[in-house]
Amino acid sequence: MNYVSTRDKTVSLSASQAIAQGLARDGGLLTPEVLPKLTPGFFRELVGKSYGQRAVAVMKLFLEDFSEEELTRYTQAGYSGEKFDDSRIAPLHSLNEDTYCLELWHGPTSAFKDMALQLLPHLLTASLVKNQEEKTVCILVATSGDTGKAALEGFKDVEGTKILVFYPKDGVSAVQALQMQTQQGDNVGVCAVRGNFDDAQTGVKVLFSDEKLREDLAQRGYFFSSANSINWGRILPQLVYYISAYCDLLGQGKIQMGERVNYCVPTGNFGNILACWYAKEMGLPVGKLICASNSNNVLTDFINSGTYNKNRPFHTTMSPSMDILVSSNLERLLFALSGQDDKAVADYMAQLKEKGSYTVPAPMMEKLRADFTAGFCDEAETSATIAKVWKEQGYLIDPHTAVAYAVMERYRKESGDKNKTVFVSTASPFKFCDNVLKSLGEQEVREGLDALDQLAQLSGRPAPVPLASLRDKAVRFQETVDKEAMMDVVLDMLR
Numbered sequence: 001m002n003y004v005s006t007r008d009k010t011v012s013l014s015a016s017q018a019i020a021q022g023l024a025r026d027g028g029l030l031t032p033e034v035l036p037k038l039t040p041g042f043f044r045e046l047v048g049k050s051y052g053q054r055a056v057a058v059m060k061l062f063l064e065d066f067s068e069e070e071l072t073r074y075t076q077a078g079y080s081g082e083k084f085d086d087s088r089i090a091p092l093h094s095l096n097e098d099t100y101c102l103e104l105w106h107g108p109t110s111a112f113k114d115m116a117l118q119l120l121p122h123l124l125t126a127s128l129v130k131n132q133e134e135k136t137v138c139i140l141v142a143t144s145g146d147t148g149k150a151a152l153e154g155f156k157d158v159e160g161t162k163i164l165v166f167y168p169k170d171g172v173s174a175v176q177a178l179q180m181q182t183q184q185g186d187n188v189g190v191c192a193v194r195g196n197f198d199d200a201q202t203g204v205k206v207l208f209s210d211e212k213l214r215e216d217l218a219q220r221g222y223f224f225s226s227a228n229s230i231n232w233g234r235i236l237p238q239l240v241y242y243i244s245a246y247c248d249l250l251g252q253g254k255i256q257m258g259e260r261v262n263y264c265v266p267t268g269n270f271g272n273i274l275a276c277w278y279a280k281e282m283g284l285p286v287g288k289l290i291c292a293s294n295s296n297n298v299l300t301d302f303i304n305s306g307t308y309n310k311n312r313p314f315h316t317t318m319s320p321s322m323d324i325l326v327s328s329n330l331e332r333l334l335f336a337l338s339g340q341d342d343k344a345v346a347d348y349m350a351q352l353k354e355k356g357s358y359t360v361p362a363p364m365m366e367k368l369r370a371d372f373t374a375g376f377c378d379e380a381e382t383s384a385t386i387a388k389v390w391k392e393q394g395y396l397i398d399p400h401t402a403v404a405y406a407v408m409e410r411y412r413k414e415s416g417d418k419n420k421t422v423f424v425s426t427a428s429p430f431k432f433c434d435n436v437l438k439s440l441g442e443q444e445v446r447e448g449l450d451a452l453d454q455l456a457q458l459s460g461r462p463a464p465v466p467l468a469s470l471r472d473k474a475v476r477f478q479e480t481v482d483k484e485a486m487m488d489v490v491l492d493m494l495r
């Protein structure tokens with residue numbers, strides 16, 4: 001199976017080339033040309049298997065230049081009991097017979113990004129070897145909070161790699177910032193950028209496309225690659241847990257084979273929900289894909305109107321990992337829905353760059369609406385939802401998950417859709433404990449990490465170890481720069 005650029009189908013790469021390169025040279029996203037098809041027998045086979053075995057079974061369909069033995073080694077290393085605090089890796093929590101929460105935050109950084117970033121370093125370093133790359137890869141990341149830390153943990157001290165993370169100064173929680181500032185490892189760098197996530201992401205994209213910089217770094221023995229969800233190696237591991245959740249429901253006798261299940265995904269860059277769409281296209285019996293946004297509801301408007309328009313106020317919310325106005329991975333969906341019309345996709349992206357908006361034609365919207373529905377949840381409703389789910393279900397959720405829950409409930413009420421629904425929980429509530437505490441009605445939230453203890457006391461649950469242990473770690477990175485100075489930070493690190 002080959003991978004093509006969403007902006008030029010004549011670009012055709014192997015899986016390992018696509019992963020090594022991250023982004024196509026023309027700025028497009030590298031995307032599988034065809035999707036493998038899954039049969040009921042495939043799901044039945046996986047019911048009795050471990051999460052790691054399920055991951056190998058799914059990923060080997062896409063990674064033809066990797067052996068099953070290699071993939072097994074990676075999943076054993078990435079999804080080990082040392083790294084995850086639940087041996088099921090991505091457990092389903094049942095709220096009632098119709099409603100299940102897929103918990104994706106049992107990994108080392110307490111957010112769902114670990115699901116992919118525990119594997120990506122293995123996939124990437126192997127891809128570089130397979131392609132005789134002799135230069136050292138420098139992973140360049142723009143993060144809205146969770147990717148940066150998960151990438152740092154995944155890549156720390158991985159031989160033949162360096163990693164440099166830029167995060168928006170005003171766009172991450174106190175715990176998130178501290179997680180990155182205290183990062184250990186000899187090959188890591190972390191820097192804050194003045195502005196919001198889009199500033200940081202735009203800055204990184206500029207660095208990626210700078211030919212002169214590319215040449216300078218090549219002379220120094222380095223080249224850039226990406227750990228952002230534009231890399232296929234990020235999307236692929238995320239297909240696994242949607243399939244895994246379905247197998248769990250089958251195994252527990254909650255659904256019949258073939259029964260459609262809805263998935264509701266709190267969405268930012270559109271990577272997570274896109275993975276679910278791919279699983280659906282491959283044959284996973286998915287009903288509706290419910291795309292949940294916070295007040296930055298550009299995707300809600302797009303799915304409802306067909307016009308993507310980023311010219312709107314940017315809101316800094318309590319679900320910062322979804323504070324995004326340019327959802328990069330939507331490009332892969334547009335490519336598929338347009339019948340792989342690379343010229344049309346290149347044109348939408350050019351319009352987005354030039355005037356900040358584009359509109360897709362009616363036939364594409366029809367296809368989109370057959371699979372997706374969308375809604376958003378503002379700050380007050382997010383808070384109210386955290387409180388409500390805790391009070392009524394005794395279940396503690398973080399603000400991102402609360403956005404998903406609220407949008408799911410509204411969709412069910414308005415549509416009358418009776419399918420069983422899995423909503424995706426993307427972060428531990430402890431990662432965003434200050435806003436969770438306020439939502440639960442606490443008048444005074446303690447400073448910094450003391451808020452973790454406060455939430456542990458109030459909920460009767462312990463804080464995840466990686467968060468509680470931040471207290472003992474020294475701050476290593478405190479630099480803040482303007483967007484224009486990001487290049488200097490790169491040159492400084494890659495001397």
Ligand SMILES: *Cc1c(COP(=O)(O)O)cnc(C)c1O
Nearest residue numbers: 146268269270271272321426427
């Ligand atoms: C990254 C992230 C999201 C958004 O995921 P996308 O793949 O960017 O849509 C949602 N919640 C949390 C906690 C995240 O870290």
